[in-house]
Amino acid sequence: MFAYIVRRLVLMLVTLFGISVIIFVLLRIVPGNIVDILFAAAGYVDQADKANLERELGLDQPIVVQYLQWIGGMLRGDLGYSYVSEKPALDEILPRIPITARLAGLALLFSASMGIPLGVISAVKQGTRLDYFLRVVSLSGLSLPSFWLGLLILMASVAMFGTMPIFNPNPKTWTEALAIYCVPALAVGFRSAALTMRITRSSMLEVLRQDYIRTARAKGASEQSVNFHHALKNAILPVITVIGIEAAFLIGGLIVTETVFNIPGVARFLVEAIRWRDYPIVQNLVMLIAVVVVLANFTVDMLYAALDPRIRYTD
Amino acid sequence: MDAINYDIELRRAGANATQGWRKVWFLARRHVLGSAGLFFMLIFVLAAAFADLICRFDPLSVDSAHALASPDARHWMGTDSFGRDVWSRIMHGARISLAVGIGSTALGSSIGVIVGLTSGYLSGWVDLVFQRITDILQALPLLVLALIMTAALGPSLPNVIIAIAIPLIPTVARVIRANTLALRELPFVEAAKSIGMSETRIALRHVLPNTLAPLIVLATAQLGSTILTEASLSFLGLGIPEPYPSWGRMLSESAAEYVRTAPWLVIFPGIAISLAVFGTNLFGDALRDILDPRQRG
Numbered sequence: 001m002f003a004y005i006v007r008r009l010v011l012m013l014v015t016l017f018g019i020s021v022i023i024f025v026l027l028r029i030v031p032g033n034i035v036d037i038l039f040a041a042a043g044y045v046d047q048a049d050k051a052n053l054e055r056e057l058g059l060d061q062p063i064v065v066q067y068l069q070w071i072g073g074m075l076r077g078d079l080g081y082s083y084v085s086e087k088p089a090l091d092e093i094l095p096r097i098p099i100t101a102r103l104a105g106l107a108l109l110f111s112a113s114m115g116i117p118l119g120v121i122s123a124v125k126q127g128t129r130l131d132y133f134l135r136v137v138s139l140s141g142l143s144l145p146s147f148w149l150g151l152l153i154l155m156a157s158v159a160m161f162g163t164m165p166i167f168n169p170n171p172k173t174w175t176e177a178l179a180i181y182c183v184p185a186l187a188v189g190f191r192s193a194a195l196t197m198r199i200t201r202s203s204m205l206e207v208l209r210q211d212y213i214r215t216a217r218a219k220g221a222s223e224q225s226v227n228f229h230h231a232l233k234n235a236i237l238p239v240i241t242v243i244g245i246e247a248a249f250l251i252g253g254l255i256v257t258e259t260v261f262n263i264p265g266v267a268r269f270l271v272e273a274i275r276w277r278d279y280p281i282v283q284n285l286v287m288l289i290a291v292v293v294v295l296a297n298f299t300v301d302m303l304y305a306a307l308d309p310r311i312r313y314t315d
Numbered sequence: 316m317d318a319i320n321y322d323i324e325l326r327r328a329g330a331n332a333t334q335g336w337r338k339v340w341f342l343a344r345r346h347v348l349g350s351a352g353l354f355f356m357l358i359f360v361l362a363a364a365f366a367d368l369i370c371r372f373d374p375l376s377v378d379s380a381h382a383l384a385s386p387d388a389r390h391w392m393g394t395d396s397f398g399r400d401v402w403s404r405i406m407h408g409a410r411i412s413l414a415v416g417i418g419s420t421a422l423g424s425s426i427g428v429i430v431g432l433t434s435g436y437l438s439g440w441v442d443l444v445f446q447r448i449t450d451i452l453q454a455l456p457l458l459v460l461a462l463i464m465t466a467a468l469g470p471s472l473p474n475v476i477i478a479i480a481i482p483l484i485p486t487v488a489r490v491i492r493a494n495t496l497a498l499r500e501l502p503f504v505e506a507a508k509s510i511g512m513s514e515t516r517i518a519l520r521h522v523l524p525n526t527l528a529p530l531i532v533l534a535t536a537q538l539g540s541t542i543l544t545e546a547s548l549s550f551l552g553l554g555i556p557e558p559y560p561s562w563g564r565m566l567s568e569s570a571a572e573y574v575r576t577a578p579w580l581v582i583f584p585g586i587a588i589s590l591a592v593f594g595t596n597l598f599g600d601a602l603r604d605i606l607d608p609r610q611r612g
Contacts (some may be wrong), residue, residue: 018451027466038564136348139600141529143539143593145546146587154574155581252458271551274466286455286463293454
């Protein structure tokens with residue numbers, strides 16, 4: 001077990017190193033850097049000024065040196081400065097994390113609390129109209145773009161209340177806070193609720209066919225006890241994997257949803273930084289996302305071993 | 316109780332539906348949702364193919380006199396802020412979605428097949444290197460990787476196709492590799508080896524055809540997510556550039572400000588995206604049930 005964990009940690013470092021190289025190189029093959037953009041906006045180009053600015057930002061150095069400077073700084077807790085705001089990247093990124101984390105947490109909560117029960121119902125009632133209905137709903141959840149769902153929610157709120165929910169970083173009442181976070185979280189979470197439901201359904205169907213379920217029924221266990229006590233307990237493992245991985249991959253939905261609802265979280269910040277070619281912000285944000293994904297994968301695997309005594313990682 | 320009529324029972328189980336239209340009809344009745352999906356996909360493809368015939372207006376022509384007109388007999392789905400006909404733009408937008416969907420799925424899948432087959436068949440250090448690259452690519456969500464790729468390549472139709480295709484490679488490669496590893500150990504591969512067939516020939520003639528069913532299932536499942544990713548990229552303004560009528564882009568222009576004033580600009584492109592993706596998802600599910608019954612859910 002210990003050897004396995006060490007091996008996994010080493011692989012995680014290799015993956016993160018690979019991502020850092022890919023991101024760094026990709027961002028630098030982009031035609032035109034921040035200096036070009038700034039000067040294009042100003043309308044004239046003084047080559048000396050341009051060279052000065054490039055030197056100031058370290059853009060005149062060879063790419064390998066730039067990379068080493070970034071990684072070295074990161075290890076010392078220095079993420080560099082945003083080209084746009086000229087503030088330390090860390091100070092720009094840190095305050096935005098809780099906003100996105102709250103949204104993601106609520107979305108996952110919604111996803112699990114809707115997806116698992118509905119998936120169980122759909123599996124237990126397999127082949128009935130209810131099952132068909134739930135399957136169509138879950139498939140539509142995977143088909144609606146979350147930004148459109150967000151726009152529809154805005155539209156509904158205009159029609160009902162005559163106003164749109166505007167993000168407020170310091171909500172006065174807890175109902176206001178709930179509305180600020182819940183509505184966008186719903187738009188993001190609908191998709192992962194649909195995914196959770198599908199996985200729960202197929203996992204439940206597989207478990208319900210097994211012999212021990214028949215034994216439980218033969219013993220006279222109630223329908224409720226068979227479905228939830230016997231079946232769901234074993235069917236939940238793949239669901240945990242999906243929810244764990246979704247936790248990290250929600251960022252895709254969050255990017256568009258934060259844009260629709262104008263929420264100043266990390267996800268929208270990534271898009272803004274990409275538009276501005278603000279390299280220090282982009283590369284650090286992408287690394288942050290990669291770390292979250294890699295850690296989520298690792299946690300899911302460890303959770304697996306903890307929940308299912310048959311699984312033991314040996315190497 | 317009636318005696319069992321074997322003819323009726325056999326027909327019900329599809330025993331006479333072994334070929335041609337009969338089989339299609341049988342499968343269509345058995346997979347009602349899948350047929351509905353196929354129907355949506357057909358509409359989507361027809362809209363893309365005959366966009367010029369079914370539209371009375373040029374999707375790009377600006378008509379400021381009729382800007383933001385609500386839907387009526389002249390403009391079925393209203394007009395946008397430049398007075399461009401929304402119906403024409405949606406029909407022409409189908410072309411973009413279809414091109415990106417099929418283009419990036421085909422590109423991503425073919426590279427994925429090559430990587431997966433080589434990786435699974437050669438094993439050793441080639442496999443190890445490919446596996447690590449796959450790990451790296453899979454540690455970033457599809458949209459994030461596609462965003463960085465479009466930012467690096469610049470916004471244009473071919474670049475968007477490439478940007479969406481690359482994140483698909485690891486998923487396809489994984490599935491093909493796992494299949495190849497299992498197939499490699501089967502007796503028919505051993506038989507081919509024993510009659511002196513070359514490794515490359517075995518890989519291409521014996522192993523590859525046997526991975527096609529899961530590949531088709533996977534590719535259909537990816538089709539929907541590529542269309543969604545293109546819509547998201549264009550919505551964020553980093554996908555298909557103006558003036559091409561991309562569905563995602565249409566929503567970004569109209570986004571929050573038109574929610575109040577011109578809801579048709581929000582509703583119709585969204586319906587188009589959702590129906591196209593919903594259709595491919597429904598069809599993909601049915602295809603999985605037919606081609607890969609083990610995964611059936």
